[in-house]
Each structure stands twice: as structure tokens, then as C-alpha cells.
Amino acid sequence: MTVAARAERRLLRGWGRALGSVAEVIPVACTEDVVATLADGGARGAVPRGLGRSYGDAALNAGGHVLDTTSLRGATPPALRGDRVTVDAGASIGELVRDLVPRGWFVPVTPGTRHVTVGGAIAADVHGKNHPTDGSFGRHVESFRLVTPAGVHEVDDRTDPETFRATVGGMGLTGVITRATLRLRPVETAHMRVTDQRVDDLDATLAALESAAARYAVAWIDASVGGTRLGRGVVSTADHALRHELPASEDRDPLALGPERRPVAPPVPVRLVHRASVRLFNRLRWQAAPRRPTARVAPLTSFFYPLDRVSDWPVLYGPRGFVQYQFVVPPGEARLLTAVLEALVREPVPCGLAVLKRLGPGDGAPLSFPMEGWTLAVDLPVAVPRLRELVTGFDRAVAAAGGRVYLAKDACLSPDTFPTMYPHVDSWQRVRDRVDPERRLRSDLGRRLGLTPEGGDAG
């Protein structure tokens, strides 16, 4: 059976459920499949889609082809050579962790969910709680195999830095990654030495993140209180636990990962995330955290993957879904964090999750999100009145402050504001025009931001 014959036309949605479109979904199992589907083209182009964790429309391609890359993996386990591993791009971070941790290795950068593919992690240039120390995912990619409409390329940062950097953070619009070689971090145990501390306001939260000496640091913010308590939260810092730091009960098998438990959220026809429920939840969560820095040893998965505790949690936001708004502003522009949090409290927007992190300098990939500064991610239910005006105002302020929003989360950035946030988009477009002159790689995100116009006079 030809690759195209396996196509199935169906409705796909972003992880935030606020956007969706219908596409021909084509499963691809190997590099040759990708070559064949890209050659076939179709009038509305193609975009790769892994585990569908981008919140907006990055992995959607209305009326066109969507290449399902989740079956893009061999029967063989990841090949480990020294501190390098070569994996198929459809493998997930979770599978990698399950395979590598017992052998004493961990991924150098991981996002807040392990259900992302390696290809997706490169295409979104994901970052973790260790960005100031270790940079984003792309920094640890030795090389990858990229399928473009022109052919198959082995790409690394030394021999073809332009294509490498356009693909890291390129949201799948320069080609389809089918294999990658990553540099790993050695670990002695499958545990983390975590220190939690609750803090009373934004200044204290920022100070705790700034002074964190540990490799990993993150703050959860209670976004439902304002005034003198604005920006209060819980700061968690962590390092990989060394073997001698483990309690005796874990010492026998220090690299063993615990079992995966994943309760599934029930499908709910209504939105459960409301002002009262969120206020209560946030308050209890804040109060449960220790007043003074308190150390604990926790399994690695529970520290890194809090979002994976419940599958399909976005259903809690009801049928209209939510926007995860994540932006970064330079270190001197922390006043914008105050402004956004104040606006959310004033409106009020029931914000079930607000996460603040420090980022280090970016690595020069034109569409990559991380840059030096503060990054705040907030979940905003679409059903909130006046959300459009609010978010438009945030976008303008973030752009004016020299910051940007994260394309892997974005569902509402306007094409006018986008180039201000990503000033090197021209250099990205030059590379894209070289590797994909006919613009066969297209997505709804690309259409919305004017990266991949559809024809007509409005693009």
C-alpha cells in the first residue's frame, strides 16, 4: 500500500483545544515514507505532527497533509555510544527516559511533559527548568536527518549552521526530522534532591529564582491573588540526587524508575476551571508548601512531569478550550510580569496554572523562543469575556519590551506583532526558500503568521 493510501481525513486539534482543522493524516514509518509524501505534495502542503502537544495550531494543516510521525521509530532501542544517543525522531522523551535512565543517562533538557517526540522537541526547541545552565534542547543536538522536498540531508551545527538553526525552533516548516543524535547527561540515580519554599510576593519569587544555585529552578505562581500578595508562589529548585543522598529504601536500585500511573480526566461537557475552583485550588496548593526551604528526595518523573499526572487534563477547560500564554521578557523588564499578573487578577481570569522561570541567553536560532529573561506561562480559558483585548494588550507590551511569545504554545499572535518579536524571521525565510522553494511545508500557524501564505491577496 502506498503511503498516501494510508491517509485518513480527520479533525485535529491543538492541545489547548481552542483551535482545530481537518487534514489528511498520513502515518509515516520511515525516512522513505516522508520522502514519498513530501514528493506527492498536495495543494495545501504538509506539516509533521508528533504527539500533538503544541497548544495552538503549529501541528495543524487545514485541508492539507499532516504527517503523523509517532510511528517513525525503529524496532531497535536507542543506540548509545559514549554520551551520545541516536534515536528515531518519533520516539518520545518518555520512552527515551524509560530506556536511558536505568543505564545511567538522562536527557539534558526536558519540557514539562514527557509526551513529546524528539522531532517535536527539536522543532519547538523546547526548554526546561535548567535553561540558564544548559540552554534549550537544540544545544544538545549533535545532528539530525532532515527530509525536505529537495531530499534527505544530514544536518549539524558545524557544516550547515543555517539549516540547523532554521530547523531548531522552526516548527516543522523547514522539513521533517526523522532521526537525531543527542548528547546526554550522566545521572547516578533516578531521583531528584528537591528544595521547596513558599514565597509571599513576586519580588521574593524573582529573588529566589535569581539566587538559585541548583541546576533546575521553577516557580509556581498563585495567579488568583493580587495586592501585596501578587506573585506569591512556591519555588522549587533541584539537582539530580547522588547515590549517597538516597534513603536506604531506594539504595538497592538507584536508577529504577517508578511505575507510571496516569489517571484519565473524565470527558466533561462544561468548563470546570472557574474563578472559585481555581482560587481554592491555588490557595490550598500555596498553603501546603513549606514556609522555609525544605529538602526532599523525589522521583525524577514527579519533579519533571507534573502535567503528566492526569492524561487529557485540557478537557477540564470545557469545549471552548484554553490558550496557554507563555512569554519571555528581558531581565530588566520584570515590571511586565507584575502588569500581566495584575491584569489577570483584575479581570479576573481564572488561571489554573501559572509558571515562572528564569531563562539564560538564547542560541541564535531565528524562531527559537528562549532568550535571556523571565518567562511566565499562564493558562487562560477562552470563554473568559474580554480575553481578546487582554491578550492583544499583553502581546503589544511584550513586543515593545523586546520580548516574545512561544510559538509552540501560541494560538493568537497577530502577523503584525510577530516580526517584532522574532526580528530574524527574514533570515529564517531565506533558509526556508532554499530548502523548500515551493513552500510544500505549511501549517495553520504558518498561515496565521504569514510564514506560509496560501495565495490570494491577503497573505
Added chain:
Amino acid sequence: MRDALGRVENVFVLGGTSEIGLEIATALVEERGARCVVLAGRDVGALDAAGDQLRAAGAVAHAVEFDAADVGSHEELVEKVWSEHGDQDVTVLAFGVLGDHEAAEGSGGAASVIARVNYLGAVSILTPLGTRLEEQGHGQLVVLSSTAAVRPRSNNYVYASSKAGLDALARGLGDRLAGSAVHVLTVRPGFVHTRMTEGMSPAPFATTREVVARQVLRGLDRGRSMVYAPPALRWVAPLLRVMPRALWRRLSERV
């Protein structure tokens, strides 16, 4: 491409000189950031003039010739709009004639003009339009029906029957396209103060085109399949449907 907060780029209005259609387009430009509006109608000069309102609001407006009664030209029109102007995020079917009911009562010719434009024209354009939107894989389609579609009166039954046909067509198409990321919104305004109704005595629940446009935008945001204008008609319409015939006749003679 529509974004998660309901902002759109391209709008296509069938019946581009219709006051309600134009009001909806203007609201989409002013409140939802639409950048390009294609106005389709019989009189290109009048469409150009109508486009000034949209240009003043900051959009690009194009006029394209379209005659609802000329059913043979419809498929070509749809192809032309898509090839020249790209994907359409919101398409508004706003054409229609009220007709002269007294003339329609006495003349099969006059009556069939109403049916030809309001119903046959809609069947003929909505069919290729539905296919095009389905291929496009996203989009919103707004169909202007009428509260008259709920129950005909002795003094508007030809018009009412044409709107009832259109209403059924739109709802059926909406059901067919459910799950296709194409959203069909059927709109049932009551009596709207426009040129079309000038000189007529307003029925109860009379409303304005601004209210209709506001209801349409709300319905698009919320993914509704049906909205009324004014919104209170949503609760009144089921009563109209079940009212005993004698009472209905007596009430409808008064308006």
C-alpha cells in the same frame, strides 16, 4: 486563518449591499481584525460604494459580480473568489428579497422571484460553498434566515416559505459539516429596521442590524449553530411554533 480568540483575516459576503451583511462584515473588521472583505452582489458600483465603509474601518474591500438568481454562474464564482483571494475564514450569506407580498399572492411570477432568489439561489451557491469550505478544512459560514422561517403568516407566507427552505438547508448543511472544522451558524433575526422594511409597521421584537451583527459575532465565538436577534426571540420562537392556529391567525393579522 482564525485564531483561538476569534480573530479572522478574510471575509466573503454574498449580498454585499445588504445592510445586515455589511454590518456583520464591518463588525468583523472592527472587532475581529478582518483584513480583507470580498463583497459579492449584482451591482458592482453599489458594492464599491459599500466597500468604502469597510475601507474606512481599515480593511481591503473587493467587489465581485454575483446574481443569486443566475444559478448557472455560482460554481464559477466560488472558484474565482478562492483562487483570487485565498482561504475565506468567514462567509456570510446575506442576500434575499422581501418582495411585494400582495403582488406575490396574485401572481405566480412575482411569488417565484422571491423563491428563486431566497431559496433556489441559496441552494445553488451553498452547495459549492460547502464543498469548498470542506476542502479548505476550516471556516465559518453565517446564513441569514429569519424568524419568519419558524411559522408563516397570512401576509408573508411566500417570503416565509423561502426562508424556511433556506433555514432547513443551512441546518442540514451544518449537521453534515459537523466534525469537519467548518462551522455553520444559522441566524434568525426578527423584524430588522433596514431599507428592505422601510415604511412597514415594525413587528414585536423589532431590532436593528447592529444587534444582529453582535449576535452573529457571539454565535461565532461560542460555536453556536443558531442565534436569534434580538436574543429574547430564542425563547419566543418555540411559543410561536406551538401556538393554536386560531390565535396565531388573529395575532398575525395585527402585525
